[in-house]
Amino acid sequence: MTESFLLAGLLNVFDPANLLAIVAGTLIGIVVGSMPGLSATMAIALLLPLTFAMPPETGISMLAALYLSAMYGGSIAAILLRTPGTPAAAATVMDGYPMAMKGKAGQALGISLTASLIGGVISSIVLLTFAPLLGSLALHFGPVELFAVAVLGITIVGSLSSGAMIAGLFSGVLGLLIATIGMDPTTGTPRFTFGELNLFSGVPFTVALIGLFSIPQAIRLILQGDANKDAAVSSIADRMLPRFKEFRALLPNIVRSGGIGVMTGLIPGTGGDTACWFAYNEAKRFARNKHEFGTGCPAGIAAPEAANNAVVGGALVPTIALGIPGSSSTAVLLGAFMVHGILPGPTLMTDHAEITYTLLWAVLFANIALFIVGLLFTRLCVSVTKVPNRVVAPIIVVLAVVGSFALNNSYFDIMLMLVFGMIGFAFDEFKIPTAPLVIGLILGPILDASLQQSMLIGQGSWMIFLENPISAVLLAIALFSILQATPIFGLAKKLRYRSSGPRNL
Amino acid sequence: MQTRILAATTAGLLASVMGFSTALAQEDQAGQDYVGGDEVTVLMGFKPGGGSDALAQLVQPFLADEMGVNFVNQYQPGAVGAIAWTRLAKQIEPDGETISITNTPMLMTNYIMNEAITYDISELTPIANIVTDPGVVVVAKDSPYKNFDDLINAAKENPGTVTVGNSGVGGDDWFSTIILSKEAGVEFQTVPFQGDGPSWTAAMGGKIDASFNNVGITYPQIEAGNLRALAVFAEERLPSLPDVPTAKELGYDVVAGSSRGYSAPAGLSEEARQQLAxxxxxxxxxxxxxxxxxxxxxNIDFMGPEKYTAYLQDQEQRFIEVWDEIKDEVQGSGS
Structure with missing residues (x-):
């Protein structure tokens, strides 16, 4: 039964119209993803009416291809402009841009593309084989478990601010504080809004992200002028695809990051924006050359990029198996099913199995389409680095303004973006890392809501977090992760060395 | 044929210049040209992909055919729709060129519960209601609560320990929980989530004891047997769920749900209102x-202009009463 649907879905994908839809979706996705402020979610929503006239499997394949390729597109702007095109590419900035500065923009994009392909394929395979099995996993993540995931995520601040711990903690705490702006999730009371209606739903994360990264970069380019242009821009001639030896060295990292991406996607409420940081953090934890992270290390690009593409498959698992969207983009995808008259839910795998399996195959083929289209398109994109700073800087500002307005059709958001631009610029000047602020902004709302909900469920007892096995384990890992970043851990290591030292001598 | 098109165009032009078109009889079924022009902006208070968007995507292509008017969605999400509705009430000209999808109960609970939100329904012209999604109480398929009375009795025996999820503070599910608690004289531990999905998912995973949601959203899961519906908050049993009793027949007078319709700013001409309705x-x-x-x-639930206006006013009155009673409790417990 399942096999026949698998086959029917595969044959559907090979329908010329569907292949064309996948390629078209891929192209649109890359372009949209590379524009700061235009997110995959928004692109799916905007494209949705266009797919009305298509047969459901064609329309949905196109939207899935778009979703997947937007994840890669986000890294183009992150690497070339130091401005993440989508929130899921925020971690790619950390090593992608420094690498491009070294004249290896092509190589950075090539690593990103390769990692995206493998991450995407891993998650497609998981999706095709284990979707019904893994689907129920999403049900195990309620508020209590989600709180523990968020706490674990917060500990990433420690590793992201190595070297500048106080500044990093300040940045992370400020992010958490800003995340409390808006209506309280359990009482509806507005907090820190000063009666400003536009702040009632909180600070829109994407708006803050655009401001934090793009405005300081534009200012920096302007200050730099075109003086050291030759040093900064890369030659397009550099090899894009990694050599086999390089690839083999990156592979364990990519597979691990892909796994992290699938898992993060599975958990409802967390998506590519969280997964990219988790993967980056783990890549750094496992790496021997920790000090190279942040200076243009290939592993620092491969990890977030493999993860954010793997999220797509992971997020689709509960969506397909149970009708529970694993991320905001899959929520819009579910909307697309509804528009085509398919009610999202458990019947997706039974009554509508043919369309669903077409979607699953489409995701797999979209990865391959993305790789091919990406190779061609990226060559064009790299030429951005040839454009003089005096042209690029204003373009970044224009994109930032348009992007932050387009998100909610709101002038207020443009002002908000500029305020965050100023914060980002100040942070750069005072050598305060921006990444922890981003982590705080992403995880703050999750922490806030899940903590309050857990306390309501647990009748006000904090023990609820330790009585629950999943959350207890996650919290223990978090504690370990914190200790690892403190002097205590180093001290313990030293003590052990000392006590065992003499005997060895 | 050509002359007819010409005549229609001229008629349209005339109509828009003169602002009314009563005298211009036309042969086509659509009747008179819409007085608000040939393009209408629909202000959307919620993100694309949500319930309001689903309604707009469904209704507007039909309406465009029916009226010969083009409908363009403008999304201004934020503050549970209050940003878009404040703009509708305070800034938009009532010329019929801009209307909005209005949802109950958020349209009213927004300003009832928050002083900073200043519009109210007297600043709007309700046009028509289109759909109403009745409330439903769901539990996991393996839940010990086999029927509605089990749930009520559990809450009676151990007040404040039965956890009940809803889609968020100020939403219809949240209000129906409160109204039911009062009706039945029980105390639930309410847990607000960010939207319907997380709430019923938590119930399905056994993270909470029950979830108050809407039928349209949970129906596929009820059909598949993953969730069990204990009661619906409708006047009569629903054709889609014939075996699920209404709260009313079980002796609790709770009829609740979320409705979506169209409204314009106050001062919309009666003609435009009638044409749209x-x-x-x-x-x-x-x-x-x-x-x-x-x-x-x-679930189609059409109400014309008068009925929709009366409905909104009636709902507003009920929400004000409930909120006055419980506001200290809710906002005081948030610490």
Whole structure:
């Protein structure tokens, strides 16, 4: 039964119209993803009416291809402009841009593309084989478990601010504080809004992200002028695809990051924006050359990029198996099913199995389409680095303004973006890392809501977090992760060395 | 043929210049040209992909055919719709060129519960209601609560320990929980989530004891047997869930749900209002539309201008009463 649907879905994908839809979706996705402020979610929503006239499997394949390729597109702007095109590419900035500065923009994009392909394929395979099995996993993540995931995520601040711990903690705490702006999730009371209606739903994360990264970069380019242009821009001639030896060295990292991406996607409420940081953090934890992270290390690009593409498959698992969207983009995808008259839910795998399996195959083929289209398109994109700073800087500002307005059709958001631009610029000047602020902004709302909900469920007892096995384990890992970043851990290591030292001598 | 098009165009031009078109009889079924022009902006208070968007995507293509008017969605999400509705009430000209999808109860609970939100329904012209999604109480399939009385009795025996999820503070599910608690004289531990999905998912995973949601959203899971519906908050049993009793027949007078319709700013001409309402009514009577709505589990509940206005006013009154009673409790417990 399942096999026949698998086959029917595969044959559907090979329908010329569907292949064309996948390629078209891929192209649109890359372009949209590379524009700061235009997110995959928004692109799916905007494209949705266009797919009305298509047969459901064609329309949905196109939207899935778009979703997947937007994840890669986000890294183009992150690497070339130091401005993440989508929130899921925020971690790619950390090593992608420094690498491009070294004249290896092509190589950075090539690593990103390769990692995206493998991450995407891993998650497609998981999706095709284990979707019904893994689907129920999403049900195990309620508020209590989600709180523990968020706490674990917060500990990433420690590793992201190595070297500048106080500044990093300040940045992370400020992010958490800003995340409390808006209506309280359990009482509806507005907090820190000063009666400003536009702040009632909180600070829109994407708006803050655009401001934090793009405005300081534009200012920096302007200050730099075109003086050291030759040093900064890369030659397009550099090899894009990694050599086999390089690839083999990156592979364990990519597979691990892909796994992290699938898992993060599975958990409802967390998506590519969280997964990219988790993967980056783990890549750094496992790496021997920790000090190279942040200076243009290939592993620092491969990890977030493999993860954010793997999220797509992971997020689709509960969506397909149970009708529970694993991320905001899959929520819009579910909307697309509804528009085509398919009610999202458990019947997706039974009554509508043919369309669903077409979607699953489409995701797999979209990865391959993305790789091919990406190779061609990226060559064009790299030429951005040839454009003089005096042209690029204003373009970044224009994109930032348009992007932050387009998100909610709101002038207020443009002002908000500029305020965050100023914060980002100040942070750069005072050598305060921006990444922890981003982590705080992403995880703050999750922490806030899940903590309050857990306390309501647990009748006000904090023990609820330790009585629950999943959350207890996650919290223990978090504690370990914190200790690892403190002097205590180093001290313990030293003590052990000392006590065992003499005997060895 | 050509002359007819010409005549229609001239008529349209005349109509828009003169601002009314009563004298211009036309042969086509759509009747007179819409006085608000040939393009209407629909202000959306919620993100694309949500319930309001689903309604707009469903209704507006039919309405466009019916009225010969183009509908363009403008999304201004934020503050549970309050940003868009404040703009509708305070800034938009009532010329019929801009209307909005209005949802109950958020349209009213926004300003009832927050002093900073200053519009109210007297600043709007309700046009028509289109759909109402009745409330439903669901539990996991393996839940010990086999029927509605089990749930109520559990809450009676151990007040404040039965956890009940809802889609968020100020939403219809949240209000129906409060009204039911009062009716039955029990105390639930309410847990607000960010939207319907997380709430019923938590119930399905056994993270909470029950979830108050809407039928349209949970129907596929009820059908598949993953969730068990204990009661619906409708006047009568629903054709889609014939075995699920209404709260009313079980002795609890709770009829609740979320409704979505169209409204314009106050001062909209009676003519424009009637044209839109008539167009919407014809859409809801179209068998093709009815089928499309049924496919999407949307429960058509058409109310014309007068009825919709009265409905909104009645709901407003009820929410004010409930909120006055419980506001200290809710906002005081948030620490």
């Amino acid at each position: 008539n167009g919407l009514q014809r859409v809801t009577e179209d068998p093709e539309f009815q089928k499309a709505a049924a496919d999407r589990a949307m």
